[in-house]
Amino acid sequence: MIIDTPFAIEVSNLTVSYNARPALLDVSVRIEKDQLVGVIGPNGAGKSTFIKAILGFVKPDLGTVKIKGIHAKNAKGQVAYVPQRGAVDWDFPITVQEVVLMGRYQQIAWYNSPCKKDRSAAMEALDMVRMTNFAHRQIGELSGGQQQRVFMARALAQGSDILLLDEPFAGVDAATERAILDVLERAKKSGKTLVVVHHDLSTAAEYFDKLLLIKQRLYAYGEPDIVLQEDLLSQVYEGRLKIFKDVIKKERS
Ligand SMILES: Nc1ncnc2c1ncn2[C@@H]1O[C@H](COP(=O)(O)OP(=O)(O)OP(=O)(O)O)[C@@H](O)[C@H]1O
Ligand SMILES: [Mg+2]
Structure with a gap:
């Protein structure tokens, strides 16, 4: 069955817990096709859990995931x-x-x-x-x-048309980071949707079409200049704002 939808992934009211403690709480987001999306948020924010929930590796307490309009459990291998x-x-x-x-x-x-x-x-x-x-x-x-x-x-x-990558840039040197980014961009050009967990806010705006800011809840999803806002980042990253002021400055210059 093929459903004509502009969305690669639709997550609705997703709550996932480990030992009765929610790692994700009521997350709803729709990711359009042919996008390179960065998932950002501090350690323990639930980024990997978000990826695993889309894959069906963890069972949600509540909520649904659709892949190209089809319920995720019927979209295995996509x-x-x-x-x-x-x-x-x-x-x-x-x-x-x-x-x-x-x-x-x-x-x-x-x-x-x-x-x-x-x-x-x-x-x-x-x-x-x-x-x-x-x-x-x-x-x-x-x-x-x-x-x-x-x-x-x-x-x-x-x-598959949809690729989920959990921190592909972790622990690689600058040249390899470029090479990996190049692969992501070429995959996008060949019609794939990529959702990439990313740690480094200083490169997030440059690398991705859209950013998804998460810390248990979804704080923002959209173009980098909408997501990389001081008030949002200060809520999510709490006391570590100085670095992010620099990010915002860089983004605006
Ligand atoms: N298998 C598990 N059992 C129990 N708790 C878990 C498990 N996996 C994750 N958690 C908890 O759920 C929360 C979210 O974890 P998750 O790995 O999704 O975060 P993350 O954003 O990917 O973090 P990091 O940046 O460190 O990779 C954390 O508090 C973590 O301790
Ligand atoms: Mg992780």
Whole structure:
């Protein structure tokens, strides 16, 4: 079933708790297609929980998630995910190409091996992140930034229109950050919607079309100049306003 909707993701009245403590409270937001969206907010704000709730990895107490107009539980495989780097076991003996092929497993029946189409989708994805030359290397031998790009390739190989990435820029150097941003922008141009958890407010306005500011509740969603407002940031980041004054100044200059 295809529903004609301009929204990639619709979250309505979403509340998610861990041990009866809400990590997200009554969050409603509609994310348009073909956008590069940054999710910002302090540590423990519920950013990863927001991503996991869209994926159906955590069960909400209340609320619904729709993917391209369809209830999320009927839209499995429509959303690809790049987890936070700390969540992955890098010592697993597997090559880069095999990691990327894993992105195709939803399309491969259990009794089949990957076919030519799966292999070419994997190689295309590796090309998109500029990691073709590493295809036969063990994933554990790569640098952190290279591993991050391989995981982006795995998500791209899945062929979903919607990609969720949890802090892809964490712990990478400036050159790798540029390379990852370049992949995100090219993915957007090829028609994907990307929702990216991002830590660094000083680059948020430059990198993203829209920002989603969250701390348990949704504080703002929209273009960066609407979201990066002093009063909103001071509510969300409390005592750490000085840095954000600089961000706002930079944004306005
Ligand atoms: N599996 C879990 N069990 C219990 N509490 C959890 C669990 N996962 C997250 N939490 C709590 O829920 C809240 C939101 O966590 P979440 O990981 O979504 O925040 P975050 O914004 O991604 O933080 P960070 O910037 O540190 O990654 C935090 O208070 C956290 O301690
Ligand atoms: Mg997180």
